[in-house]
Amino acid sequence: xxxxxxxxxxxxxxxxxxxxxxxVGVMFYTVTMAPRAAFLYGLLPTVAGGIAGGLVGGSLLNxxxxxxxxxxxxxxxxxxxxxxxxxxxxxxxxxPFTERGWSLRQSGGLLLLTWTLGALFAAPMVxxxxxxAGVTLYLFGKVMGG
Numbered sequence: 465x466x467x468x469x470x471x472x473x474x475x476x477x478x479x480x481x482x483x484x485x486x487x488v489g490v491m492f493y494t495v496t497m498a499p500r501a502a503f504l505y506g507l508l509p510t511v512a513g514g515i516a517g518g519l520v521g522g523s524l525l526n527x528x529x530x531x532x533x534x535x536x537x538x539x540x541x542x543x544x545x546x547x548x549x550x551x552x553x554x555x556x557x558x559x560p561f562t563e564r565g566w567s568l569r570q571s572g573g574l575l576l577l578t579w580t581l582g583a584l585f586a587a588p589m590v591x592x593x594x595x596x597a598g599v600t601l602y603l604f605g606k607v608m609g610g
Contacts, residue, residue, distance in 0.1 A: 473522035476601060480517025480543055483597035485510045487589050500562045508554045509547070516547035517597075524598055525605040533599060540598015544590045552578045 488509050497505065521543045523529040530536050556575040560566040566574070582590075 472525040473518045476521030477514045477518030479601045480521050480597050481510050481514030483593050484513025487593035509551050512551035513547045515550050516543050520546055524601045530602055536598045536602035537595045540594040541591055544594025548590050
């Protein structure tokens, strides 16, 4: 991996992590949370957004792969879906260690529950956050000449 590709991936990771944190902040800004809940619903989505941005979001800064705003919207949604999948896995394995009453034996069912309820309740924010992050990162790269 060359240094330009590394910088693009790093910028995308930071960009999507910040976008995830912004979306979580919008969803939960009026909710008072215990530190365990802030970890599960604040830190884990931010980390998942950063990982997904670093893995697949760097292509938004590559002119050959993303040439239009429409493509950046779709790539942003793709990064957000990957981030949601990563969050689901992180949440499934972190919950038994942070909350009483859960065990690792329940992980399969908990993963299915997370995907189902996430698809029903969080999907609009995930898609919107992904589109917003994708387009803004694409435009930032265009302005910066990347």
